Amino acid sequence: MSFQILIGVILTVLPISELRGGLPVLIEYLVRNKMIVWPWFLIVLVLNIGVIFFIFFFLDFLHYRFMEIMPYRLFMERYLERVQKKAKKINRKMDNFGFLALTLFVAIPLPGTGAWTGSFVAWTLGLKRKESILAISAGVIIAGLIVLFASLGVFNSL
Numbered sequence: 221m222s223f224q225i226l227i228g229v230i231l232t233v234l235p236i237s238e239l240r241g242g243l244p245v246l247i248e249y250l251v252r253n254k255m256i257v258w259p260w261f262l263i264v265l266v267l268n269i270g271v272i273f274f275i276f277f278f279l280d281f282l283h284y285r286f287m288e289i290m291p292y293r294l295f296m297e298r299y300l301e302r303v304q305k306k307a308k309k310i311n312r313k314m315d316n317f318g319f320l321a322l323t324l325f326v327a328i329p330l331p332g333t334g335a336w337t338g339s340f341v342a343w344t345l346g347l348k349r350k351e352s353i354l355a356i357s358a359g360v361i362i363a364g365l366i367v368l369f370a371s372l373g374v375f376n377s378l
Contacts, residue, residue: 224249225260232267238334239268239364247371257372265364268335269357275339276349300344306332307341314345319355322347326359329366335359 225246232242243264250257286292306325313321326338335356342352369375 222249222253228260229263229267232264233271235334235336236331238271238336239264239360240329240331240334240367243364243367244371247368251372257368261364261368265361268360268364271335272339272353272356272360275336276343276353279340279343300340303337303340304344306337307344310341311345314347319347319351322352322355323359323362326356327362327366329363329370334363 228242228246228249230242231237231245232239234241243261246260246264247257249255250260283296287296310321310325317324322338322342325333325341326335338356338359339352342349342356
């Protein structure tokens with residue numbers, strides 16, 4: 221496996237970059253080396269959706285224990301403050317659009333709007349877990365398709 225593929229996979233599971241950062245790295249390598257894109261696209265989707273389960277598990281079972289560690293607490297207090305601001309905006313939209321608002325928030329392929337933040341928002345708002353996972357997963361798939369087509373240059377011809 222190439223170093224660039226490894227970097228793309230790692231970027232896929234990290235906050236901020238997620239598939240928005242990892243997928244273009246993979247696509248560039250795959251296209252340059254005339255390799256099939258779809259299997260790697262599916263791997264990236266599965267990894268990014270898998271992050272949702274990791275985040276909820278972490279927040280439900282480990283977060284409160286880690287809050288006793290000062291550096292973690294300082295980081296999380298700042299991070300959760302930013303997430304709560306986003307959560308308030310989404311919560312207002314959810315009154316009108318339901319879980320579609322969460323899906324659209326995650327689907328926007330910009331840093332800070334992916335599965336990580338979507339999961340934190342859902343947890344912060346105390347949203348129903350099953351519906352949140354489905355909404356966030358749908359958003360990841362939409363964002364993945366947008367990033368895939370953009371990386372393949374589909375939008376260049378429009």
